[in-house]
Amino acid sequence: MKNLATIHRFLAEKSWTSRFWIEADVASADAGRVDLLLLKEVALIRDSGHPQLSLDLIELARNNGFNTPWLLDNQARAHIRLSENSMAYQIWRGLLVSSDDMALRQSCVRALLNFKVFDALAHADLQLQSESTEAFQSALTIAADLMKKKEWAALQAVLASLTQQLLFHPTISYYRAVACLGAAQASDCLMICDVLLAGPVDDSELKQRITELADSVRSDRSLHYDIDEYQSKLKVYFQEFGWRPVVVTGREQSVAVLAKSVVKEAIYARDSGLTQMSLSILNLTLLFDSNNPWALENKARALCLLGDYHEAMDICRDILRTHAKHRAKDSALSMLEKYDRNYKLSSIYADVERLASLGSAQRQEAFVKLQTSFAVGYTPEAARLMKQLIQADSIEGDLPTSHPLLKDVWPDLKANTEVNRGLSLSLEPLMPLTKP
Structure with missing residues (x-):
């Protein structure tokens, strides 16, 4: 019987x-409602x-x-917040295999x-062959x-879709292992193979x-570094920078585990002011796993602190392209929006184009959105969009003061000044924006 008083007291x-x-x-709720409230x-x-x-x-x-069992799912998510990922993974793995709740199993899969x-x-x-x-x-x-x-990203997407539909078979994991190897993730490939070979694979051809x-990965020394x-x-x-390790213990048993520890160590080093050391050990990690999303994300952060924005933004764009569903994508997007002038402008212009296409009802919002781009920089594209909006609104004349939103915008648009605090580019003079 549920002891409600204990929860209240706690x-x-x-x-x-x-x-x-x-x-x-809680007192007036039925058993299912009580669980939901908790x-x-x-x-x-x-x-x-x-x-x-x-x-x-x-x-x-x-x-x-x-x-x-949803309490266990929430327990796993709390462990993630505490950076106790292995404990969370173990809980989700157990729930996936043992639970009869389809929604819960799908949550674990995701x-x-x-x-x-x-x-x-x-x-x-292995355990839930469909x-x-x-x-x-x-x-x-x-x-x-x-x-x-060899379309590895597309292959991973198809396999993820099958798994999300709760379809399971060793062949899916085999294909996933091949895709990982193709994407230069040798450690993940080997990890999958070892699990499959330790379990019952009835298909002798598949097992072979x-x-x-697995043998090819282990024999190719170019794929991984010795731990x-x-x-x-x-x-x-660590000795060069006089650093006493916080996370790395020296007792890690696999390169994959060590790589995760090194990324955390790099964060501690960066937050302590040793940005160059952080960058150095992240580069070492990327020698092992060139596509590690968290290593790439933290390398971009270190480069930003060191003033190398060009390389940092290239890394962020690579993360968006190759890790579109990974959490590191959100951080990469944030850095692009903060530091990349061209990315900021292209995002605003895309919104303006979208709003303009929705007709007159959204045109006023498009004007306001375009005006926000002026704080970042003036470009010929901004002039083109403004002309397009004006023409769509049937505004006559070289100085359309009849439109209330253009009274403040027009002088800024016509000004040939630099913007974005030193990040602006020289521009060609704007052509008069008149209705043809």
């Missing part, structure tokens, strides 16, 4: 003002910056009669795909064709292909 002792777990509402409160506590408090509440609830926990998905492919259907076989045929064409793939060499080079950097 929240009161922690001085937490509940938004969902209101005593009167889950909402747990999520609110976590998302308000108190993941440890959220974990404590979950543990208390599970010890007092609350057994909804999380595991987002964090690229391909070993857990390989485990699921029955063969015509649609399933058709999708596998498409995946095989993409693999032959997995074995050959001892990796550790040794790290120590050289």
Whole structure:
């Protein structure tokens, strides 16, 4: 039986003002509604910056009669907030294999795909093999064709779609391993192969292909660095900068685990003012895994601090192109919006074009949006768009003061001055904007 009083007392002792777990509402709710109110409160506590408090509440609830498996999903998300990723992955992997709740399993799949926990998905492919259907076989045929064409991003997208539909089979993980190798992610490829080879793969031909793939990765020394060499080079950097490691222990058992620790170490170094050391150890990590999204994202941050905006923006654009569904994309987008003048302007112009295409009802908003671009820079494209908007609004004359929004905009548009605090480019004189 659920002990509601214990939850009330815990929240009161922690001085937490509940938004969902209101005593009167809980008292009148049925069992399912009580679970929902608790889950909402747990999520609110976590998302308000108190993941440890959220974990404590979950543990208390599970010890007092609350057994909804969604508590475990929230527990995993709290562990992520505390950078205890391995514990979260283990919870999601267990729920994916054991839960009968389709929505919960899909939530676990999305999380595991987002964090690229391909070993857990390989485990699921072994344990939850789906029955063969015509649609399933058709999708596998498409995946095989993409693999032959070496279209790795498209192949990963097809495999992710199959997994999100809760379709599981060792062949999916095999194709995923091949795609990882094609994308220069040798460690992920090997990790998937090892999971598959440790489990029951009934198809002898498939098992042989997995074995050959794993053997080829291990034999090709150009694909990965020896972990001892990796550790040794790290120590050289630490000694050179007089740095005492915070995250890297020297006891990491795999290159993949070490790489994650190095990225965290680089963040500590950067925040401590050792930006150059941060950049050096990130470059070392990228020698091992050239497509590591967090290493790339943190390298871009370090380069911005060092004033090398050109290379940093190139890296951010690469992240957007190659990791469109990874969380590092949001950070890369933020850096582009902050530092890349051309990216800022192109984004504004795209919005103006979109609004203008919606007709007169949105044209006023388009004018306002275009005016915001002037704080970033004046370009011939801005003049073209302004002329297009004016003509669409049937405004006559060289100085259309009849339009209220143009009274302040027009003098700025006509001015041949530099903008964006030194980032502007020299411009050709603007042509008179008159109706043809």
